[in-house]
Amino acid sequence: MTLTERLRRLDVTTVIMWIIGGLLLFFIVLGSIQSILKGTYTPAQWFDFFVFGISQGSIYALIALGYTMVYGILKMINFAHGEVFMMGALTTYFLADEMNRRGVFDDKGALGPTLLSTLFGLIVLFAVAIFISMTVAVLLERVAYRPLRGAPRLVPLITAIGASFFLQYTARGLYGSNNRSYPNVDLLKGTVTFGQFSIQVVQIVVAVTAIAMMIGLYLFVQRTKTGKAILAVAEDKQAAALMGIDVDRTIVITFALGGAMAGVAAILYAIMFRQAHFFMGFIPGIKAFTAAVLGGIGNIPGAMLGGLFLGIFESLGPTLFLDGLGINSPNQLKDVIAFTMLVLILIFRPTGIIGERLSEKKA
Amino acid sequence: MALLEIENLHTYYGNIHALKGISLEVEKGEVVCLIGSNGAGKSTTLKTVSGLIRPRQGTIRFEGEEVIFLPAHEIARGGVVHVPEGRRCFAQLSVEENLELGAYSRNDKAAIREDLAHVYELFPRLKERRKQYSGTLSGGEQQMLAMGRGLMARPRVLLLDEPSMGLAPVLVDQIFEVIKTLHDEGTTILLVEQNAHMALQVADRGYVIQTGEIVLSDDAKALQHNEMIQRVYLGLA
Ligand SMILES: Nc1ncnc2c1ncn2[C@@H]1O[C@H](COP(=O)(O)OP(=O)(O)OP(=O)(O)O)[C@@H](O)[C@H]1O
Ligand SMILES: [Mg+2]
Numbered sequence: 148m149t150l151t152e153r154l155r156r157l158d159v160t161t162v163i164m165w166i167i168g169g170l171l172l173f174f175i176v177l178g179s180i181q182s183i184l185k186g187t188y189t190p191a192q193w194f195d196f197f198v199f200g201i202s203q204g205s206i207y208a209l210i211a212l213g214y215t216m217v218y219g220i221l222k223m224i225n226f227a228h229g230e231v232f233m234m235g236a237l238t239t240y241f242l243a244d245e246m247n248r249r250g251v252f253d254d255k256g257a258l259g260p261t262l263l264s265t266l267f268g269l270i271v272l273f274a275v276a277i278f279i280s281m282t283v284a285v286l287l288e289r290v291a292y293r294p295l296r297g298a299p300r301l302v303p304l305i306t307a308i309g310a311s312f313f314l315q316y317t318a319r320g321l322y323g324s325n326n327r328s329y330p331n332v333d334l335l336k337g338t339v340t341f342g343q344f345s346i347q348v349v350q351i352v353v354a355v356t357a358i359a360m361m362i363g364l365y366l367f368v369q370r371t372k373t374g375k376a377i378l379a380v381a382e383d384k385q386a387a388a389l390m391g392i393d394v395d396r397t398i399v400i401t402f403a404l405g406g407a408m409a410g411v412a413a414i415l416y417a418i419m420f421r422q423a424h425f426f427m428g429f430i431p432g433i434k435a436f437t438a439a440v441l442g443g444i445g446n447i448p449g450a451m452l453g454g455l456f457l458g459i460f461e462s463l464g465p466t467l468f469l470d471g472l473g474i475n476s477p478n479q480l481k482d483v484i485a486f487t488m489l490v491l492i493l494i495f496r497p498t499g500i501i502g503e504r505l506s507e508k509k510a
Numbered sequence: 511m512a513l514l515e516i517e518n519l520h521t522y523y524g525n526i527h528a529l530k531g532i533s534l535e536v537e538k539g540e541v542v543c544l545i546g547s548n549g550a551g552k553s554t555t556l557k558t559v560s561g562l563i564r565p566r567q568g569t570i571r572f573e574g575e576e577v578i579f580l581p582a583h584e585i586a587r588g589g590v591v592h593v594p595e596g597r598r599c600f601a602q603l604s605v606e607e608n609l610e611l612g613a614y615s616r617n618d619k620a621a622i623r624e625d626l627a628h629v630y631e632l633f634p635r636l637k638e639r640r641k642q643y644s645g646t647l648s649g650g651e652q653q654m655l656a657m658g659r660g661l662m663a664r665p666r667v668l669l670l671d672e673p674s675m676g677l678a679p680v681l682v683d684q685i686f687e688v689i690k691t692l693h694d695e696g697t698t699i700l701l702v703e704q705n706a707h708m709a710l711q712v713a714d715r716g717y718v719i720q721t722g723e724i725v726l727s728d729d730a731k732a733l734q735h736n737e738m739i740q741r742v743y744l745g746l747a
Contacts, residue, residue, distance in 0.1 A: 383600065385594070386599075389562075389586055390663070393581075
């Protein structure tokens with residue numbers, strides 16, 4: 148096929164899309180080069196952006212797992228998942244506040260050495276948030292989604308949006324619309340310095356916890372009987388039932404696991420950003436959904452990579468791409484960058500970074 | 511009392527009346543075949559027995575107990591194991607993981623390991639491919655996997671839906687060899703086949719189904735010599 152023939156075959160929209168893509172890429176590269184050459188930011192500052200991106204991204208990744216697992220098993224987007232995260236964070240706030248007043252998170256506490264009481268306090272917070280988020284996720288499945296199983300796909304999607312509002316305003320009714328500020332944990336305040344670079348302790352804790360949880364979940368799904376049942380149900384519900392697998396129970400377990408990850412994410416978010424309010428699930432929810440799509444929705448490692456990638460991209464991106472082009476306070480454009488990326492993926496690579504792991508060859 | 515007793519089964523897909531009063535029995539240790547042409551209701555019969563579809567009327571007794579209201583996974587746990595049409599292997603899992611899922615409802619680790627070895631003995635090909643994703647197996651290998659996966663449940667009755675469909679003659683022979691071996695080992699089998707010739711050779715008894723009704727039932731030998739069967743299903747003049 149000659150070049151001209153090939154050109155004739157392209158339709159106009161594809162050409163326009165590629166031109167837009169090319170232009171964006173050109174400006175990204177140009178902006179990045181200029182930003183670096185300009186030298187407004189020191190290497191230490193770039194490093195800060197990067198590390199912040201990793202910890203923020205690992206929170207996205209944890210939430211994204213809930214989207215991706217539910218999508219994998221039910222082929223539906225659980226848009227209320229951001230609220231599962233919010234419920235965990237906001238409900239646990241009251242416990243955290245009470246514990247803080249009793250000095251669990253500082254050295255004035257009654258519980259002896261600070262390290263021990265802080266550790267104890269954090270573990271309790273994680274446990275409670277996991278429990279709450281899990282419960283909300285499981286109830287959501289039972290009440291809102293299970294009765295609609297087998298309905299056209301648009302129906303549960305709309306229900307999910309409704310459930311999302313329902314949970315937001317339930318939280319508002321229960322806890323009020325104040326912005327609650329989570330206690331400052333003494334032990335997480337410091338920074339670790341090596342040479343000109345430094346990392347906040349809290350960022351290390353967030354990233355390490357999140358990554359450990361993700362590895363744990365991955366191993367659970369790949370190695371245990373229950374995990375394999377989840378994969379089987381995701382692929383073929385009838386065939387799974389013929390193996391003696393209780394499909395409904397497996398779906399509940401999937402929601403519970405997604406909820407548990409959201410609960411962990413809730414506390415990590417709370418110790419990193421130290422705030423909680425009834426609307427806090429919306430943006431992280433959509434970002435996590437973006438991360439899941441980025442990695443290839445339905446794919447567990449994809450959600451993890453997608454989350455980290457989005458976090459880093461969003462944290463470095465505005466300064467790196469836009470500062471050099473002379474755009475002021477580029478950080479305010481970070482959401483624009485994230486969602487531009489969502490649109491670009493949907494256009495150019497709808498299967499996400501990893502895409503289908505395996506063609507579903509059915510003989 | 512037969513191991514599996516099906517009486518007057520009526521199954522519908524919406525308004526389509528697919529089974530119009532099917533009755534059949536399978537004794538312990540028997541191989542019974544159900545033959546019929548496309549769309550006769552063979553798969554529907556098996557799906558109704560294994561609980562994938564609910565009948566509107568009729569009874570299914572397994573070991574004397576009514577199972578018609580149980581969900582599919584509980585019927586499977588009771589030992590009624592259905593190897594469905596079209597294999598339905600889990601493409602994203604390896605051959606060995608598929609086999610392990612076959613034993614999902616069992617907890618006797620040692621016996622599961624024995625059965626795994628037995629399945630690999632019946633299908634040496636699967637052993638060679640144990641780490642491979644089942645989605646990348648050939649059609650024949652997938653059929654072996656589907657049967658092996660069914661055996662891993664230690665079925666008290668095995669429902670096989672067209673195990674020879676789409677296979678080359680050598681493989682068809684191999685699959686029927688395995689069915690014979692299982693028969694000799696005492697496995698109870700309800701076999702659905704379009705390949706009446708092969709099915710009647712391995713079966714003890716047979717039923718003939720036409721548009722949702724059983725039109726004939728007899729010993730396999732007698733069916734092989736039945737004039738109507740020879741004409742319609744065996745392609746003999
Ligand atoms: N999911 C379904 N929805 C509607 N009708 C169906 C469905 N499945 C089967 N049928 C109809 O029920 C009848 C019996 O189908 P069944 O699959 O049991 O046939 P079969 O004997 O297994 O045929 P084959 O040899 O082609 O597999 C057919 O008329 C078919 O069109
Ligand atoms: Mg069929």
